[in-house]
Amino acid sequence: MLSALTPTKHLADADLLGRIGTLETRIARNAAEVDAAQAVRYQVFVEEMHAGVASDHAARRRDVDSWDDVCDHLLVLDRAIEGDTTDQIVGTYRLLRQDVAERGAGFYSQSEFDVNTLIARHPGKRFMELGRSCVLPAYRTKRTLELLWQGNWAYALKHRIDVMFGCASFHGTDPASHALALSFLHHHLTAQGEWEAHALPELAASMNLMPLDAIDTRKALSAMPPLIKGYIRLGAKVGHEAVVDHAFGSTDVLIVLPIESISGRYLSYYGADANRFGAQES
Incomplete structure (x- = not known):
């Protein structure tokens, strides 16, 4: 459990949501860490995927929008990297x-x-939006994705999502390229x-681009971005x-x-109290 984590020189127990080897996950503590996360997003979304950003943000090499000021930013850090936390x-x-969204x-x-x-159909339920997920190319491994999900799960439990x-x-x-x-x-x-x-009706693009009998499930899953494939494995549905x-x-x-729809095997894997990677040592 989180209370059983071994303290490190970097973090107090309450900050740490998970650890695997030298990788740790927690919420950003300050503006400098959010800025560093925006720099990682810029590397992935703009430099790698060629997303467009405002000229002033491009000059600073940051992916920034107005939601950054109100969101919490989950981080994965590699403590083996020399330097400050913002470098890791x-x-x-x-x-x-x-x-938070409703107040803003x-x-x-x-x-x-x-x-x-x-x-509106679920007035008694608490919703949480996930967004801007990205990982640097060298860290696109199972353990990094597991830590991202560990962090999401621990955060969701903490806030009763x-x-x-x-x-x-x-x-x-071009949706046709992903038919x-x-x-x-x-x-x-x-x-x-x-x-x-x-x-939204004015933006809707059909996903019904091929008949059911023409779809090879194995090839379709192989064509999915890793993030979407991960959501599917957890039990997600789509619009x-x-x-x-x-x-x-x-x-x-x-x-x-x-x-309530998350696959039972994943709840077992990460732990009903999010303790799956809570006590991993470096």
Whole structure:
């Protein structure tokens, strides 16, 4: 459990959400760490994936938007890297709780998807938006992804979250180039009933690009971005349409993941109290 973590010279027990080897995960403590996370995002989204950013942000080599000021920023740090904590950030996730969003400008996803209707169907549940997930190329390994999920899970438990959701992206602005993967999502994994969700009508792009009998499941899963594949394994569903984000150079789908729907084997793996990687030593 988190209270049983071995103290380190870097962190107090209460800060640490998980550890595997030299990798640790926790929430950013200050503006300098958020700035460093934005630099990691710039490397991945702009330099690698060619997303567009404002000229002043490009000059600073940072991926920044207005939600950064109200979100919590989950970090993965490699303590084997020499230097300060800001030099050790190798992955990040942006977390926005419903109560915080409602006091501010709402959720990021609301610019593309009708999440208001989805949330209104569940007045007794607490929602949390996941976004801006990225990992530096050298750290795109199972252990890094496990720590990101460990951090999300521990944070969700701490804040009594019932539902996680958010935009997840395919690279590029041509949905047809992802016809196999999008069609698989359409035929097999669209959320139904009380969890049904749709893109804003003026932005909606169909994911029904191939007939069901033309879809090879193995190839479709292989064509999925790792993040979306990870959501699927956890038990997530998706909205009924995609949205093309020309500014960011992506094709987005809405992920919907009620905590109660998370696969039992993953709850067992990470621990019902998020202790799976809590006591790992370097």
